[in-house]
Amino acid sequence: MAQTEAxxxxxxxLDAGRWTEGSAKGTYRIVVEEVxxxxxxxxxxxxxxxxxAAGRNGNLVAEQAFAEVSSGFWSCGTGKQSIAVSxxxxxxxxxxxxxxxxxxxxxxxxGTPGQYQYNACSSRKPASKTMD
Numbered sequence: 270m271a272q273t274e275a276x277x278x279x280x281x282x283l284d285a286g287r288w289t290e291g292s293a294k295g296t297y298r299i300v301v302e303e304v305x306x307x308x309x310x311x312x313x314x315x316x317x318x319x320x321x322a323a324g325r326n327g328n329l330v331a332e333q334a335f336a337e338v339s340s341g342f343w344s345c346g347t348g349k350q351s352i353a354v355s356x357x358x359x360x361x362x363x364x365x366x367x368x369x370x371x372x373x374x375x376x377x378x379x380g381t382p383g384q385y386q387y388n389a390c391s392s393r394k395p396a397s398k399t400m401d
Contacts, residue, residue, distance in 0.1 A: 278303045280311070280345070285354035288317060290381040295319040295327050297379050299360065301345055301352060308367035311345035313338050313352070315360070317382040331382035335362065337390070338375045342367040354379065 283299040298316040303309050313335040318327035338345070343364040345351060351363040358379040365372050376388040 281352060283352060283354065284318075286358040286379060288358070288379065288381055293319065293330070293382075295330060295382075297354060297358065297360075299352060299354065303345075305367075308342060309344055310342050310367055311338065311362075311364065313345070313362055315377075315379065315385060333383055333385065335360070335375065335377060335385070335387075337377075337387050338362050338364055343373070343375075360385070 279300070280303050281299075281301040283301075284296055285299070286297040288295055288297060295318045298318055300314040300316060302312045302314075304312055315333050315335055316329055317331040319330050321327040334340075344367050346363040346365070348363075352361070354360050360377045360379055362375040363372070364375060373390045375390050378386040378388070380386065
């Protein structure tokens with residue numbers, strides 16, 4: 270049976286980092302959800318928000334699943350540092366495989382709206398992701 274949006278439980282929202290594309294600019298938002306019940310997996314979405322007036326949420330410009338962590342049986346860490354955006358707009362997600370117990374830190378360089386560059390985790394090769 271396929272997972273639906275209703276099956277997901279919002280775990281964390283992180284606003285961090287800034288993007289610029291021409292005259293447009295804004296911030297990144299990382300949304301983490303848990304899915305499943307016996308072997309809980311996480312789904313991570315990257316959102317690009319346009320800059321807005323102080324105190325208001327910016328408009329959503331683009332959204333992309335962090336497919337490398339979201340499409341497998343990976344459980345995201347629960348600590349404050351388990352999901353972070355560091356200097357240079359580098360997203361790091363610490364996760365553990367639900368079946369094998371293999372730990373992995375998924376890393377991606379966030380780019381302009383709809384784009385990120387995934388960096389290899391273990392033996393996985395780098396790949397570029399763009400909006401369809």
